[in-house]
Amino acid sequence: MGIKRLTEKSSTAVLAGTGIVTAIAGLTTLAMVLIGMPPAADPTPRAAADPTIITADWKQSPATGVLTDALNNPPSGWSKQGDLQQLVTAPLPYSCPQPGLAPSVSLARTYTSGSSRFQVVTLAYTAGIGAEAMNRQGANAYICAGPETGLSLWGVDGPGSDAKQAVTTRGGVRASVLSFRRGDVITYVTGSPNDPLQNLAKAFDDNLTRRLGPVCANPESTVADAARSPWSAGGYKPYTEDATVAIADVPLPSTEPTTAPTGPAPSPPATPAPSPAATLERVSLPAPDLVDHTAAPMSRPAFPVAPAMPAPVTEPEPPAAPAPKATLGTTVQVAANDTTGPGCGWAFTGMKPLAFDDEAAAKTRTALLAETKARLESDAKAWQASVLAYWRSYATYKDQAKAYNAYAARVDEVNKAWTVIADSWDRYDQAVRDRDRKVAQRADFIARQDTARKDYEAKMAQCAAVPAPSPSASPTPSPTPVPTPSPTPSPSPSATPSPSPSVPPGCPPERPAILDQQAPDVPSEPAKPAPPGQG
Structure with a gap:
């Protein structure tokens, strides 16, 4: 009697197939009986086959074990409420199905801590897909929430x-969700907006991370890592290594002349060519x-x-130099067996590594490395040729620079002479400007002096036209009267002096000082510079 051991997947297929066949056979027999036909009998009896015992080897995936353990053994101070829930979905606004991104494991549990009552939902995805799933959930959150929320x-x-962190309001009910990811595990902590969800999430993350360490290949995976999975929504890119x-x-x-081929020596040229x-x-x-x-x-x-x-000379540009050394090595990407997988890895959710053809990969690798080496060698030869070309160009540039430096030096000399x-x-x-200024000053002085002279002479003439004053007349005394018996006679009136003419103010006039000053001197005209070479 033979004993066969089946894995979880093969056991499922065998049991499911057996059930389907048995069901079809039963239905067929029932139909025949109902229409009055007896079941068909085997016309020839056969020998009974040896019985075979099949045992199923059921194994729990590391993802299921880790999430179950983390939810059943919560952080200190948390009290479990109810049983562990399976086949759960993400909370609103992440609850909409994501085509091609369904979780492999989904578990949840409700807890209380202090005055807070909250739920923790954990979803584990296949290798590398967790980052893509969370990225898409965040992008579609507003659509998933709908217009009513x-x-x-x-x-x-x-x-x-x-x-x-998301806060939803629907039908007057407000809820808050804090979500985070470790590798391919997405955790949602849901509760009231007043609950300290970030502190609760931090406590659960510490509890989860300790358990993920031994079984999750890369808890810090990114969306780009998902490309290593054929189930990536962004497209599959086979795993490669450097x-x-x-x-x-x-x-x-070398700058040495190449060796001449063996044969009769040619006649020497009249002028030996330089090597x-x-x-x-x-x-x-x-x-x-x-x-x-x-x-x-x-x-x-x-x-x-x-x-x-x-005459102008164009400034030469130095030639562009090649790299100081040839490229002696490079790194290429070659296909490799992705035994671990992206994110938390293949084994985390019970997957097998992708099939890999080592022989074909080795051939491709050998061809790629040979092609790359040939390209490096070709590039090295091209580098040597570019160095020789650079040296030739630099020799030309050196002559041009020498000529240009001589031109620049001559320009400096001419500039200096022209500056003198x-x-x-x-x-x-x-x-000339100084003389012109002094000429203008002299002309201005002479004009002011002439004006002052004319004013002075006019005032002198005015003062001279006034007559000199005459002496005043004395009064004539009246004769001594002879005493008579007649009344005393009245005295005779005295004579009135005639008025003398008055002197006008400002006479004689004051002589202006400018009339006694000399006009400023004017220098002679400056001599023009002698023409170059004559002074």
Whole structure:
């Protein structure tokens, strides 16, 4: 008698298949009896087959074990209310189905802590999908809540990754949900908006994280990691690893002439050609800039100058230098067996690693590494050629820079000579301006002096036209009267003096001081600078 052991998946398939076959057989027999036909009998008896005992090996996934343990053994100070709930959905506003992103395990339990009564819902997804599921839930939260539900949603600082808090209002009832993620496990702590949900979530996260550590490959996974799963909504990208490709060190190219082929020696030329080593300088990469400074020739002024400014010379640009060394290695991505899986890993929810063809992958890897090495070697040869080209270009640039530096030096000399000439003309122009100013000052003085003289002479004439004053007349005394018996006679009137003419004010006039001053001197005209080469 043979004994076969089936895994959980194979046992499920066998038991389900057996049940279906048995049900079909039973229905067929019942139909035949109802229509009056006896069941068909086996025309030839067969020997009984050896009985086979099949045992099913049922194994609980690490996700189920961890979530069950975390919910059944809550943090200190929490009291369990009711039994552990299975096959639960995420709370509003995350309760809408997400096509292709259904959880593998979903458990929930209600607790009390202090005056708070709340529920913790945990959803475990297949490898790497937890980050995608939470990302989509957050993006669709307002749509999922619907027009009848008021929703406020914002990010919070932990715990875990992608933590958010939502407050919903529906039919006058307000509820709050704090959600966070560890790897492929999403946890929702739901309660009243007045409950300290973030503190409660932090306590449960500590409780959960201790249990996830041994069984979750990457509790800090991201949405990008989900691409390693064929069930990723963002598209599958097979898992790859870094492979390093390197080649031997590549020296700088040689400037020595190549060896001539074996054969009769050619006749020597009349003038021996210089070898590359004699004409090509092995400069550093990059070599220094050889232009001392940019020439700045002065604009030609209106006055004569000498010497003449040299003809313009274009400033040369140094050639672009190649890399100091050839690239000797690089890293390429090669397909690899993803034995662990993204997020919490394949084994977390009972999945098997993806099938991987090691032989085909090895062939692809070998071809890719060989192709990459050939490209590095080709690039190294191109680098050597670019170094030689750079040295040739730099030799040309060196000659150009030498010529340009000579031009710039000559420009500096001419600029200096022109500056001396310009200074002499500046001094001449200043002297002309000074003389013109003094000429104007002299003319102004003479005009003011002439005006003052005319005013003075007019006042003198006015004063001279007034006559000199005459002496005043004395009164004539009356004769002594002879006494007579007649009454005393009245005295005779005295004579009145005639008035003398008055002197006008300001006479004689005061002589203006300017009439006794000398007009300012005017210097002679300045001499123009001598033409260049004559002074």
